[in-house]
Amino acid sequence: MREGLLGASYLYTMTDRLPFPTAEQVVTFCHENRGMALHSLRLKAEKDPLAPCLIDQVQVRREMSERFGPLIKCPGYLFPSKSRLSQASSCATAIWKAAELCKTLPKAPRIWDATGGSGVDTWAFEMAGARTVVTEPDPYLADLHRHNASILGTDRIVMTAASEGIIPPVPVDAIYVDPSRMDASGNRVYHPADCQPNPLQEMSHWLSQAPWVWLKLSPMVDPDEALRWFPTTHRLFTVSVQREVKEVLLAIGRAPAQRPERWAIDLDPQGGVHYGVALDANATAPPLSAPRAYLYDADAAVVAGRGLATAAARYGLAQLHPQSRLLTSDALHLDFPGRVFAVDAIHPPYQGTWPKGASVVVRGYPDTADRIRKRLRLPENAEHYLLATVWGDKELGFIAARRLWA
DSSP states (O other): OEEOTTSOEEOOOTTSOOOOOOHHHHHHHHHHTTTOOHHHHHHHTTTOTTHHHHHHHHHHHHHSHHHHHHHHTSTTOOOOOGGGGTTOOOHHHHHHHHHHHHTTSOSSOEEEETTOTTSHHHHHHHHTTOEEEEEOSSHHHHHHHHHHHHHHTOOOEEESSOSTTOOOSSOOSEEEEOOBOBOTTSOBOOSGGGSBSOHHHHHHHHHHHOSEEEEEEOTTOOHHHHHHHSTTEEEEEEEEETTEEEEEEEEEESSOOSSOEEEEEEEOTTSOEEEEEEEOTTOOOOOBOOOOSEEEEEOHHHHHTTOHHHHHHHHTOEEEETTEEEEEESSOOTTOSEEEEEEEEEEOTTOSOOTTOOEEEEEBOSSOHHHHHHHHTOOOOSSEEEEEEEETTTEEEEEEEEEEEO
């Protein structure tokens, strides 16, 4: 199915497929329609066969430039509609993922992208030196893959087919899978059994075709659950971009690993590694303590990857309370993977003076940041913080702190 001019859908077939615009036509169309509302463009474009694709390019440039900047700058590269890009990897995660995967494979490996989709990951694999095979059941997206391969000058093999039961036309060194996390009603799902294709059902087939399967899962997936679902996982990565978790990535082999590696990775917008932290699933829970001179707020990838105990042990930190993820110490560690604060004062809830305003962070406190900010009439301040949290025997308080790092 492909998106129609007015948001409706119609069945796309090989006989009614639309031509693709040239790089020059995209540039001209975007320039001529700067500031034009998208719905107005769609209403005016009923007789132009290039219009749906051109309007998609306008929308991506307006609304998704941060995610796809390097590809937007590639003359002639075309994106599908925004709705088809909702689950797509950003260029940042795709670049890192391709480098991480390819360094474990032979030179110029052949990678089967079993769920071609938008093609962002396929592009990154090719830029990292891989040759690709793509399966994509949607004919429009498959044709878009072929077009973009010609623009990039790659020898991408594209099959208009679902990956289930497919045997690639050439041997492959690894398989990459990003299952659709939308059900038939358009609702988001996270359990792999509800995804399409279902990796729990297809894994044995995929591993019969390649020694490695790299599987992208929802950022909501618990890493412990993921390892139970896929017991031959060798490496599990919880990946964030600028401290926002984007995906959980599994490197799955044919035989179990003696002890799967677990990593928290944070990337910058260009796909460079801000930090990579090896996590110990068996790390002992940190001791508890009242707030000391410094507070440490671990980044989302560390927390989501179940790495708080690892971070605490590595830096000799205590935790305020099991319900608060804040760590504390009298020692300063500016290389901590997260935000570091110097404690200025500790107040009972809704007391103290805040003349410079504050950014409000809630960690285990039974109220929202917005309510606290409104009740105290706090202007935003990116350097001064109010940390609403809990410690000791469920003692609630507001900690006035200055951000020192991150």
